[in-house]
Structure formats: structure tokens, C-alpha cells
Amino acid sequence: MKIDAKLMQRIFFFLMGAATIVIVLPVVIIFLIILINGIQAITPEFIFSLPRQGMRAGGIFPAIIGTLYLTLGTAVFSLPLGILAAIYLTEYSSENWLRRLVEIAIINLAGVPSIVYGLFGLGLFVLFLNLGASILAGSLTLSIMTLPVIITASKEALNAVPKSFREVSYSLGASRWQTVSRIVIPNAIPGIMTGTILGLSRAAGETAPILFTVAAFYLPTLPRSVFDQVMALPYHIFVLSTQVPGVTPKIQYGTILVLVSLVFILNISAALIRARFRKRKLW
Amino acid sequence: MVAKIEVKNLNCYYGSYHAIQNLNLEVEKNEILAIIGPSNSGKTSFMRTLNRMNDLLPDFRMEGKVYLDGLNAYRDIKHSALRRKIGMVFAMPVPLPLSIFDNVAYGPRLHGVTSNSKLKEIVERSLKASYLWEEVKDRLVSPAFCLSGGQQQRLCISRTLAVEPEVILYDEPCSGLDPISTAKVEDAMRELKGKYTQILVTNNVKQAARVSDRTAFFLMGELIEIDQTPLMFTAPRDKRTDDYIAGRFG
Numbered sequence: 001m002k003i004d005a006k007l008m009q010r011i012f013f014f015l016m017g018a019a020t021i022v023i024v025l026p027v028v029i030i031f032l033i034i035l036i037n038g039i040q041a042i043t044p045e046f047i048f049s050l051p052r053q054g055m056r057a058g059g060i061f062p063a064i065i066g067t068l069y070l071t072l073g074t075a076v077f078s079l080p081l082g083i084l085a086a087i088y089l090t091e092y093s094s095e096n097w098l099r100r101l102v103e104i105a106i107i108n109l110a111g112v113p114s115i116v117y118g119l120f121g122l123g124l125f126v127l128f129l130n131l132g133a134s135i136l137a138g139s140l141t142l143s144i145m146t147l148p149v150i151i152t153a154s155k156e157a158l159n160a161v162p163k164s165f166r167e168v169s170y171s172l173g174a175s176r177w178q179t180v181s182r183i184v185i186p187n188a189i190p191g192i193m194t195g196t197i198l199g200l201s202r203a204a205g206e207t208a209p210i211l212f213t214v215a216a217f218y219l220p221t222l223p224r225s226v227f228d229q230v231m232a233l234p235y236h237i238f239v240l241s242t243q244v245p246g247v248t249p250k251i252q253y254g255t256i257l258v259l260v261s262l263v264f265i266l267n268i269s270a271a272l273i274r275a276r277f278r279k280r281k282l283w
Numbered sequence: 284m285v286a287k288i289e290v291k292n293l294n295c296y297y298g299s300y301h302a303i304q305n306l307n308l309e310v311e312k313n314e315i316l317a318i319i320g321p322s323n324s325g326k327t328s329f330m331r332t333l334n335r336m337n338d339l340l341p342d343f344r345m346e347g348k349v350y351l352d353g354l355n356a357y358r359d360i361k362h363s364a365l366r367r368k369i370g371m372v373f374a375m376p377v378p379l380p381l382s383i384f385d386n387v388a389y390g391p392r393l394h395g396v397t398s399n400s401k402l403k404e405i406v407e408r409s410l411k412a413s414y415l416w417e418e419v420k421d422r423l424v425s426p427a428f429c430l431s432g433g434q435q436q437r438l439c440i441s442r443t444l445a446v447e448p449e450v451i452l453y454d455e456p457c458s459g460l461d462p463i464s465t466a467k468v469e470d471a472m473r474e475l476k477g478k479y480t481q482i483l484v485t486n487n488v489k490q491a492a493r494v495s496d497r498t499a500f501f502l503m504g505e506l507i508e509i510d511q512t513p514l515m516f517t518a519p520r521d522k523r524t525d526d527y528i529a530g531r532f533g
Contacts, residue, residue, distance in 0.1 A: 162377075164373065168377050171336060171371040172370070173366040174363065175362075
């Protein structure tokens, strides 16, 4: 039997459409459930005050601050390291075994389970380097986890700058550094920013890497230095939902809503930067 | 008198591919030399060897000597200084993602010109030299991508002129242009004659006849013959040159 080409096309359009909806559906459902159940918890008091009665009441301010500090700390370490490494790999290193080794290392680094990063951070930063459970140790651990994302995204952004631009620059007598700094980097920055923000938003939501390196179970004070422990949203959610009896769902969902919104804001800003740049880009 | 550019026993390889075979050639000061030949005859390879653009390719290797004003281009002169003296216009116009002004000012800025009045002067002079000034003088700040293909290519010539080179290499500069734009680019080249040594690689035999003083014919990485352009087109010595010019192959 020969199937009509038009019918075939219709069947496949339907399948492709269905697949797309299946992808969107979980995101929408998850977000709606969190929103509906959590929105009543969101009050100024919830966001800006300390937890009370063993976290069964009050706010989640220390956890929000903790997550913001950790994200910032991660950016401080991973941005320069990741971007410089990406520039070196794309613009300077020649095609040899060392570079291949580094590239394989980066790919494998991206595949390491996050709990392993947590234990690695515990071993290296907390114990061996004697930083203790601290913002510093947590940020460093998250940085290592984020590095492959930032390096890969930055490399892609740098490689996307047309080779012809580089050739023109060289042909006018530019040195390699002049070409990289005046042509390549300025044109790669939007792509680098998008990738880095996505990497950071992942770091903001991670639990396992901060479990042993920084996160406090209950600490109703704000950190005074980078050597202090902090509460952090992802771990706080874990604590609220499994470790403390008698926490109302409202507080649980409210906390989740805050974390998800934080990550969403980061992701959307990445998308906006990309969209804005696409409009401007003319090659 | 020393030739502007002298190439001795040049052999070029990309990996195991032998792109240029034992080539000897002299380019005289301020002449326009056209290089014609079918694709894969080594024309572009030859030109990119002169300003060492091939050095950017990882598997490129060359033997032999290239002299600029009697100086060994691969030993006595730094990359950047050499490329400053030997400018290049590429096959497809490549405006940098900058304004018209900044495109032309890119080279001078690289080499340390910072004064705005000096830059303005260089930009105006360079744009006038490539016949583009009248068309763009009121919109120097708009992006170079907004120009038409022919205008972009003349912008690229201006950008090359702005670093005050002594030699200009054109790598099939009109391959993407319509006849009117092509004529304007050729006008620009004729206007620059006498002040610069120009080497034009072209697939278009008629273009070589229109603008060049001498013509060289390349085939399969070899220089078949080189002569005064009128002679070359009326009485070539080699049968293969005759066949190519007459359009019997290539």
C-alpha cells in the first residue's frame, strides 16, 4: 500500500508538534504548581526576615542572601578562569596532544556528578586547605562545577567570530593580541555572557556541591566574612521538606518559588542578551 | 635597480599538497601585475605567501626566498611590519563589524595613531583614493554592513590604503561584484597606479587585460610565462597561455 505523501506529511507534523508540547508541558506544570501553592507565602516579611520557631515561621532571608553570595562568589572565580582558558584554547594554543587532553578533561569535568564535586570540595577546600565550611569553600567548589559550562560556551562564542575578521586584522599588520582584543573578544562578549549566566544559574540551584562545603542547616544570622557558613536556598528546601517536622506546605512552596524565580530571572536575562545581540548582528 | 618584490625558487606545500612549484618572479616598483590562471593554479597561495598570511595555516610549509626591497621577508622583517607594507584586499569584501570610519581607522589605530584630527585626515584621504568618499562622507558613523557589495570592497581598499602600504595585493577583488561596481574598483586601481605596487589575482582574463602592465600566467602551481600585458594577449609564447586566454580551457 502506498501512503499518500500529504497524509505522511500531516502525520509527521503531528508527531513533531506533539513532541514539542511534551517538552513544554512539564515546565509549565511544575511552574504552575509552585506558583499556585507558593504565591501566598511571598510577603515582604517572608523574604526579608530571619526564620523563627525552628524554621516553621518567619522568613528565609539568610538563605536568599547565602545563595546570592555563593552565586557571586562562583562568578568571581569561574568567570576570569573560564574566559581566559577559552581564549587561550581558541586563539593561542595550537592543535596538539596537550590541547586535546585539556578539551577531553573539560568534557569529562562536565560529566562528573555534582555530589562528587561536593565531596571533592570537602576534601580539598574544607579540609586540606583548611578553609572550613565557608562561602569561600562553597564558591570554589561551585566554580569548578561551572567551569566546563563557561569554557564551552565561551569557546563557541569565540569560534563564531568569522575567520575572515581575523584575517583582515592580521593583514593590516595587527599582532595576535591586537586581533583578539580588538576584534574577537568584543564580538564574542554577548555569547560569552549568555553562556556564563546559564552556568551561574545552574550553580545557584545546586545542592550537592554546597552540602558539605558551605550550607548551614539553620543559621539565623547573616554572614560577616567569606569564611562564614551560610544557609542556601536549595539546601534549605531540602531541609524544609525532609528534616523538619511540621513545616507548612505554604512555606515549602514559597521557598521553592523564590529559588525558581531567581534561576528564571538569570535564564531570561541570558535569553534577552542573546535576542538583543541577534538583532544587532549583521554578518 | 632592485625589484620591489623578488621571489626565488619558491615551493609551497599544504600538508603533502604541492601548491607552488619552483617559482621565480620579480615584481617591479609601482607596476600593476596581473596573475591569471584556472582555479588551483597557486595564484592565491602565491600572493598569501608574499605577506605571510599563509603562516596562519597550521599545515603550510614553504621553501625558497621572498625579498621585499632586497630584504628577506621571512627573516629580516617582522610579520606585522611586513603586512603593513604589503596590504591585501580579499576576494569577498569583509567589512569589520564597525562603522565606516572605524573600519578605515582600524589599521592606523593599530599602529598607534590616536589623535582624532589625524585619524579624520587619514580616513578622508583613504576614502577619496578609492573613490568612495563622495558616497559615504555624510554617513561615516553608520555600520559598514549597510554599504553595497561594491562599496564594501572599495571600503576594504581604503582600509588597506590607510596603513600606507607600499604594495597592495588583490585576491580576485571583483569576484562577487556586478559590472558597474567592478568598473569602479578597476578605476580605483588605475588611480593608485604609480604610487603603489599592485598585484592582482583574477579569474577574469579581460580584467587583467584592462588594468595590468604585465601579466603572469599560472598553471598547476607553475609560472608558465610572464610578459607585458599587450604582448601576452596578442602573442603569447606558450601554447597553454594562448589556449587559456582564448578560453579553450579553465
